Amino acid sequence: xxxxxxxxxxxxxxxxxxxxxxxxxxxxxxxxxxxxxxxxxxxxxxxxxxxxxxxxxxxxxxxxxxxxxxxxxxxxxxxxxxxxxxxxxxxxxxxxxxxxxxxxxxxxxxxxxxxxxxxxxxxxxxxxxxxxxx
Numbered sequence: 001x002x003x004x005x006x007x008x009x010x011x012x013x014x015x016x017x018x019x020x021x022x023x024x025x026x027x028x029x030x031x032x033x034x035x036x037x038x039x040x041x042x043x044x045x046x047x048x049x050x051x052x053x054x055x056x057x058x059x060x061x062x063x064x065x066x067x068x069x070x071x072x073x074x075x076x077x078x079x080x081x082x083x084x085x086x087x088x089x090x091x092x093x094x095x096x097x098x099x100x101x102x103x104x105x106x107x108x109x110x111x112x113x114x115x116x117x118x119x120x121x122x123x124x125x126x127x128x129x130x131x132x133x134x
Contacts, residue, residue: 004029005079008048011039012083016051016059029076041069041076047096048073049080050106051089061090061114063106067097090114 002023007030014020015037022031029048032038038050046069054060062084068074084091090111099106 004076008039008076008079009083011049012080012087015039016053028072029079039080041073046073048076049084052107052109059087059089061092061111062087063109064091064093066093066095 007023007025010021010023011031014022020036022036025031028042030040030043032040032044032047034044035050037053039048040046041048046067047065049065050063051059052061052063064081064084065077081091092109092111096106099109
């Protein structure tokens with residue numbers, strides 16, 4: 001039987017390509033029935049990730065849902081995050097609930113400036129506070 005993790009990996013490899021070849025979905029992780037660029041958790045109410053296309057139709061970048069829902073849906077988000085990253089395409093994680101509240105259609109989002117993630121270490125030194133007596 002196909003695992004949720006395998007479905008997520010194949011989705012990341014195939015989504016947005018002409019004639020994608022997906023694995024048979026399970027009840028808990030599935031390709032959106034009306035948008036084969038979106039992977040969902042437990043039905044169409046929670047999109048996990050969506051491949052975004054460039055104007056020429058090529059795969060361009062990933063839009064990942066930053067909302068939380070349940071322990072199992074959080075696990076599904078983990079299953080798709082790494083395969084999306086392995087494609088080498090940029091990823092944007094944003095709560096889809098925020099987009100919905102703002103009335104923003106996913107397909108209207110266009111990245112303006114894409115930078116690689118950076119990890120910076122900061123060292124903070126505490127000094128003893130001085131008090132002056134009067």
